[in-house]
Amino acid sequence: MFISDRMCRELITAGPDLTIGEARALMTEKGIRHLPVVDGDGKLLGIVSDRDLRDAMPSTLLKKADYEQTLARISGHPISEIMTGNPQTIYPYYTIQDCLLIIQKKKVGALPVVDDNGRLQGILSTRDLLKAFVNVMNIDEPGTLLCIVVEEQRGQLKKIVDIITEERISLGSVLVSRHWDTEKRAIFPYLLTNNVINVKKRLLEVGFKLIDPMQWHLEQLPKR
């Protein structure tokens, strides 16, 4: 749940004096889209994205000779001129949920992770974040998704989890979603098993309504 074990620690970084041309070559060679810029002590100064580099390039509408001349001139500038200084950072003890909200709000592709002294510790990209969520939801393991409609009242999830536990089924994850009816919730347990007959029967016996996930999807659609 914490980003310290989800972030990328094998860092490729640059000093502020690296030229734009060198940065382009480095990012292409390493296949990275974000290049953190640090000082001699490892303190984070800024970040350069492939987007920043593209924006700095001369227009491809220029005539070839002009283009090359401009490109050569631009390539010699230091990246400190185009980097995003003072970027949004996060700390290793942040949760992946925090990062999901930050990435969504700030519309960035990656977040540098720093310690309390501002030293760069790692970087977390949207790709790392997706991987982390696939992993915590356990959907990379074989299993079955159930959909249970419950009344909005205390203790419902406990009953469901108890039945799943008593059936000795290991629970991959549970998502809870608002139902079209405000008094109800739809609960989606992801069960790491092929064997769902007994658990379905028991849920029905204690009065839960199991619905077909497609039915739920269709009923969610706005009525015309």
Added chain:
Amino acid sequence: MKRTGFVYDDCYLRHDTGGYHPECPERLSATIKWLESSGLLPQLARLPAVRADQRWIEAVHNIHYIIRFEEACNFGLSEFEHPDNAICRETYEVAYYAVGGVLQALTAVMAGEVDNAFCAVRPPGHHAEVDKPMGFCYFNNVAIGARYLQQKHGVGRVAIIDFDVHHGNGTQHIFDQDPTVFYYSIHEHPSFAYPGTGREFEKGSGPGQGYTVNSPVLPGRGDEDYRRLMTQDMVPAVKRFDPEFIIVSAGFDAHVSDMMSGVNLSTDGYDFITEMLVNLAERCCGGRMVSVLEGGYNLDVLPLLIENHLKIMAGLR
């Protein structure tokens, strides 16, 4: 009327899954009882189950995996690497006889002793990977069968058609890169159903690119989707592949009354599938087809569905 072989042996009942498991011996004992009372059994050519030679199992599975399986049973464990995979001391032996039954059926068809055959075996096989048991499966019966046809009988191209409601991940992965074995599966959509594989874009890889075809069916859907998808996705692909033999992974858990899945296939829908497969085998490979039981957990309908499947194979309907 065709000569249809039927593989079954009481030893298949000795794979004891503990009494509270849907993949239970009653699936077969109820079926045999039903077939006896309906009078169909004497019209079929009974084929004996024999113990498979381990070299055929090694044609698909990793030897270390085979040994782990044997040890788990010998130790008296009640599950093998996941609670889904219930075992008893005899499971290892029974699994050899399940494979052996399939190989007998294949041999009988190749020798022309029967036109086609059905194997009422357990444990099932299509989830079993090269080195991993999954979803009640230990040895991949149909995959071993395909390798046996190729290596023992010199058959070139084998098509495996899987209509169990779950995707046959094991079979798909075993032949992922192999252009000599075509795999088609129709199953409940992997977003909802076990094991979570079998999307349309999984088409095989490397030299096997294009030799895997998957048709996911959304929960709540049934006959109409099966009819459309099998006609569109399966028939042209199998004809293009031009198999010399068709092996079927026959799962009856897509039936509307089977709580293992959310797909609602009717009894008539199952008839349609069998008719389609029998016709396809007729057109492509002289009717040579062996069908192998996978899932099907509603004890009240499984026997009837198997009876219908057999009758259509034997040309009695």
